[in-house]
Amino acid sequence: MDTQLTPDWWPSPAKLNLFLHILGRYPNGYHQLQSLFQMLDTGDRLAFSLNTTGDITVSPEIPGVNTEDNLVYRAASMLQRHCNVSQGVDILLDKQLPMGGGIGGGSSNAATTLVALNHYWQCKLSTDELAELGLTLGADVPIFVRGKTAFAGGVGEDIHPTTLPEQAYLVVFPGVHVGTAEVFGHPELPRDTPPMRWQDYEFESTHNDCQQIVFNAHPEVAKLLQWLVHYAPSRMTGTGACVFAKFETVSQASDVHKQLPSKWSGFVAKGMNTSPLLLKLEQVSLI
Numbered sequence: 001m002d003t004q005l006t007p008d009w010w011p012s013p014a015k016l017n018l019f020l021h022i023l024g025r026y027p028n029g030y031h032q033l034q035s036l037f038q039m040l041d042t043g044d045r046l047a048f049s050l051n052t053t054g055d056i057t058v059s060p061e062i063p064g065v066n067t068e069d070n071l072v073y074r075a076a077s078m079l080q081r082h083c084n085v086s087q088g089v090d091i092l093l094d095k096q097l098p099m100g101g102g103i104g105g106g107s108s109n110a111a112t113t114l115v116a117l118n119h120y121w122q123c124k125l126s127t128d129e130l131a132e133l134g135l136t137l138g139a140d141v142p143i144f145v146r147g148k149t150a151f152a153g154g155v156g157e158d159i160h161p162t163t164l165p166e167q168a169y170l171v172v173f174p175g176v177h178v179g180t181a182e183v184f185g186h187p188e189l190p191r192d193t194p195p196m197r198w199q200d201y202e203f204e205s206t207h208n209d210c211q212q213i214v215f216n217a218h219p220e221v222a223k224l225l226q227w228l229v230h231y232a233p234s235r236m237t238g239t240g241a242c243v244f245a246k247f248e249t250v251s252q253a254s255d256v257h258k259q260l261p262s263k264w265s266g267f268v269a270k271g272m273n274t275s276p277l278l279l280k281l282e283q284v285s286l287i
């Protein structure tokens with residue numbers, strides 16, 4: 001496999017939280033959530049070239065993130081140790097998604113690494129085992145390993161796949177990065193939304209409990225939502241700072257994208273019930 005000439009890219013898609021309710025807090029400080037994770041067709045991509053030295057490399061480096069902290073490196077090295085693999089791997093990371101945007105880039109990169117290396121290193125771990133390993137890297141890693149649009153409870157690990165109309169989304173990054181721990185540590189974060197039954201879900205009757213805290217700290221995010229909501233139902237994703245607007249068609253989303261003020265950057269993506277990562281795994285498993 002020569003990744004220099006023809007990289008065999010594995011997709012690392014983004015997600016949206018179509019809603020995010022905070023129900024309470026566990027004794028370990030983590031929050032009990034209810035959310036709907038929508039897989040998108042757009043994201044980063046990674047390519048893997050096995051080596052016999054046993055070393056793990058990731059290039060190019062992400063500015064501001066040490067290699068040992070890069071979730072791609074951490075996922076590869078955890079799997080290598082867990083499965084006593086003697087081979088190493090040189091990983092190419094084509095980073096497109098903004099970091100700290102609430103669209104899950106880092107968690108998705110970790111999941112793609114776990115799924116691809118489980119295949120290349122022939123670790124033969126089940127999806128459940130990979131999801132369990134992934135949870136130690138981040139609350140969102142299991143959902144990307146499973147690769148299905150899904151309701152999630154617990155800290156995000158209690159996953160119930162669902163099918164939604166595959167709508168189009170305009171996802172906009174307001175230019176501010178919001179740390180997940182910063183939002184969850186906020187004293188004024190609402191933590192008492194009553195539990196709902198998944199079958200009762202409708203976009204209009206749900207919300208994002210993190211939104212107001214982020215708006216207060218970063219008024220630019222509130223301004224962005226005010227702009228978007230003029231065109232379509234809109235909401236912040238995850239702990240921010242990206243905001244999405246949902247449309248019936250890609251061309252409607254693209255029309256609004258063209259009018260986006262230049263101070264903000266965004267992309268149009270399609271919702272997928274099965275993630276591009278899972279489709280790639282199915283494709284290589286058939287070969």
Ligand SMILES: C[C@@](CO)(OP(=O)(O)O)[C@H](O)COP(=O)(O)OP(=O)(O)OC[C@H]1O[C@@H](n2ccc(N)nc2=O)[C@H](O)[C@@H]1O
Pocket residue numbers: 017029030031032033035101102103104107137138139140141154155156180181184185237238239240
């Ligand atoms: C809430 C979500 C929704 O998607 O926010 P985003 O990060 O995507 O914005 C995620 O589940 C986040 O997942 P992830 O970003 O992997 O979180 P982690 O690295 O596990 O945790 C970062 C920090 O957030 C807090 N945290 C995270 C998840 C959770 N259910 N309760 C928490 O209190 C903890 O303080 C933890 O130290």
Ligand SMILES: Nc1ncnc2c1ncn2[C@@H]1O[C@H](COP(=O)(O)OP(=O)(O)O)[C@@H](O)[C@H]1O
Pocket residue numbers: 062065069070071072098099100101102103104105106107108109178180238240241
């Ligand atoms: N491969 C990676 N891609 C993105 N972020 C990473 C990666 N490895 C480590 N990180 C760290 O994880 C943080 C959260 O990134 P990300 O998952 O993209 O955001 P969010 O959790 O808001 O969706 C980043 O600010 C960065 O410090």
